[in-house]
Amino acid sequence: MSDASRLVQSNQEQAVAAWISHLNQIRLDTLLVALGKQDLNLKDALGTLDAALKRIDLEVIATNRGGVKGMHGFIAEVAETGISNARSQITGADAAYQWVNDNGPVDLLRNGVEVQQKFVAAGGRFGLGAVAQHLEKYPDFLKNGAKYQIPADHFETIKTLHAMSPEDAGLLVRGSGDGYSFKDWQRVQTFFKQDNVSIDSIEPSKLSYDQAQRGAYNQTFQTEEQSLKATDQDLRAEAVRDSHANLREGAKATLGAAAIEGGTAFVLAVIEKRQQGTALKDFTRDDWVDIASETGLGFAKGGVRGLTIYSLTNLTKTSAAVASSVVTAGFAIAEQANRLRQGEITEVEFIENAELVCLDSAVSALSSLIGQTLIPVPVLGAVIGNTVGTIMYKAVKDSLAAHEAALIERYLREQQALAGRLAHEYQDLIQQLDESMSDYLDILDQAFAPDIAVALLGSVELALELGVAPDDVLDTKMKTFAYFLD
Template identity: 45%
Template sequence: MKVKRVVKSTQEQAVAAWVGLVNQLRINDLIESLDRQDQNLDSAMKSMDWAIGKIDELVVSNRGGSRGVHGFIAEVAECGLENAQSLVHGEKPVMEWVNDNGPADLVRNGVKIQVKFVNGGGKFSLDAVAAHLEKYPDFLDKDGVYQIPKDYFDVVRALYEMPKDEAVKLTASDGGPSYSIWKAVHEFFDSSGFGIDDLEASKFEYSEVQKGAIADKMGKEKDSLAGESARIKRGICEDHEPTLQEGAKAAAAGAALETGTAFALSVKRHLANGKRIGDLTRDDWVDIARDSGMGFVKGGVRGGAVYGLSNYAATPSSVASALVTASFGVADCAHGFRNGDLTEVEFIESSEAACLDASVSALSSFVGQSLIPIPVLGALVGNAVGTTVYELGKDFHSKQESELLAHYARELEALDAEVDAEYAACLSSLRENMAVYIELLGKAFSPNVARAFSGSIELAASLNVPDGEILHTRKEIDGFFLN
């Protein structure tokens, strides 16, 4: 039994098993991440459903009256949506609805928030903010924040940052705020001690939290959350795609492992017949270095090829390694054939043997991994056992079986010769028939009318057209077309 071949085959499948493990770990993490994102989206939708349910209760109870219920709707909607936006990214809920008619309506990570959605007065809820601060003068000192509608906040910030020489040009006729509104906004900040950072924008505009509009808005936000989750999942898939960097690592690992194996086997070969390390000559070490270098090249090719085939061609790693091994084997045989070391028959037989060896290795690794579901170990044990049995079987291959195969080969050669003779005869007959046929075509399509007429009669007869259906004379032609 060739122990060297068993060791080499096991090492080759070790590279494949390691690459397969790397791929499987990445795929497992991908599946877990996608499943986790589905759970994140489910949690986000539950937060939205909670908010929608609370809003329905507020509308039914008409809390705050017809002119104030939208403020409570804004609080619940803000809480549900902000928590949903955190949950869809896998984060914890950040918002709490206080609902106690106290100084704060919401609490975000310990920060108290007072929500003001007031349309009266034309000052974008700033009068309501000022009234609340007058009632709770220490609200800002305790790091509280006032929240106003998004569209209101955008206008307030724009007016706050607008210089006076630009503001004097404002007129209400163009549909926007007037200069008087600009002055009112600046007076609010100057007199109250407010800063623009003491205000924040809601996720909703004033019109969106009304009883007749909030359902559509929440539905759109749910669609937006589903779209965001889909975008996150696409990003997860992209992050888990095979990469050149990972492929380079696979190539490096294959090169390192195959170099070590080639070095060990080469040293063992040179230490045969009782030689010791100290007895190795310079030429021996050159051979060892050459063998190791070839192992480095083959290992790098193997690692990169197995990674590429397993990820981009849906090929099992054990089969991919076998393909590489078979390719190396056939390449060696082709090199020997070109140099004249192998005959054509020997080249074919050697190539077939290389492919068979690789196939046995791949099958053994696959079966071993299936029976021993331990990453890498199962493939190595399966390959070692299968290859050993295969090598033992080849060693005990009987003389009678060899003679039987030789007899079978001779029969095939005789059959090939017989088929070649029949093929040559068929070609000769075909050439003769084609020559006659082409000659008839030349007559039938001759520019000379009389020659073409007689040639067409010959052509029809050669194609076994019944004589009674062939027009031989002018009289027969006239009778056919005129009667």
């Protein structure tokens, strides 16, 4: 392969790495943007909730609006507006509710839809009596798609009784809790028949009847605040999960790298055939087989490269440029290992070649990193950096003079001679050590022999062998008695 072809291939490899790095950066940037937006969403939602609570305190409670019997209705209107808007804002949506506050036929507006709220428990009709009265006063209220809104618990009861068959209703018995009676069922059925109102014209509030009472709304807002914060945490966790590496993006990186490297291999194979003097129209079947083989190999290597780079950059702290160089060096060393197995090169040549390809890969990685830093344009900076760095490295490597090459060769010969001499000296030392150890073990056996006389003589020899002064060795009865009795 020519130097130009190697440069093209190296640029293609680093371009793939830069592209995968860009994919990773996009996910990270998307996460940071999402978390920043969620900060604003939480701030807006809590601000809306706090403003609604203050409005209830100032415009309803402080003015005793609605009196004892009607105050909870106004509390429900303001609370519905604030809580609904806050729940929309926590997800990044716009506030949809507006409190009309004019004592007219419409209490709330939701994206242009008129809503009349009925928080009424009197009469045992779950607010349907109040709905009937409002319809009697404003018979055209529902014609434009308006809605009646009742407490969430009342709505669930009405929906159940509305769908209940007469046979099931006949079995109803008033229980001790919140069970339904046959009379309740009759009231619901009569309402929807006489007043010609569809169940679809009635919707549940965000609140139950008890949550809108004067003594309960503060707790309702506190509970809602905790719910908003929990939703915020869930949305942040979801954003983090979405930012993780995933199988779909990994497959995209793998197939993209395979296509790029396969295409590059195809072009380089065709160019190589043309440089050999064969016109494109004269390519034989064998030529195209060779080109297809190179292309298939490039496609396979590209797939491995893409998957490996994607995995290393996301599962470890490895940069894309370094990951690509690791893959390139791995392929090159594998090629050298195959040549070694085929007997084409020696073990020394294998090691030298492996060192060179690793050095080339390191230069390519460093050049790409520098280029991407100086030119922060995805892919372009890495390619330019790799091109400049590789050319400079090649120029320096080829500029070694014959004298410098001879010095390196002489140094290698001297090192080999030194290694041989040291190996010989090492063997001599090992032999001496073996002989000394053999003598020492013999003396040690005598020192610990079962025969006391042999053991005493062995102890004397052991002491002398270990360097004890002869005068200090207890080798006579007189020395022994003097040592223990004097």
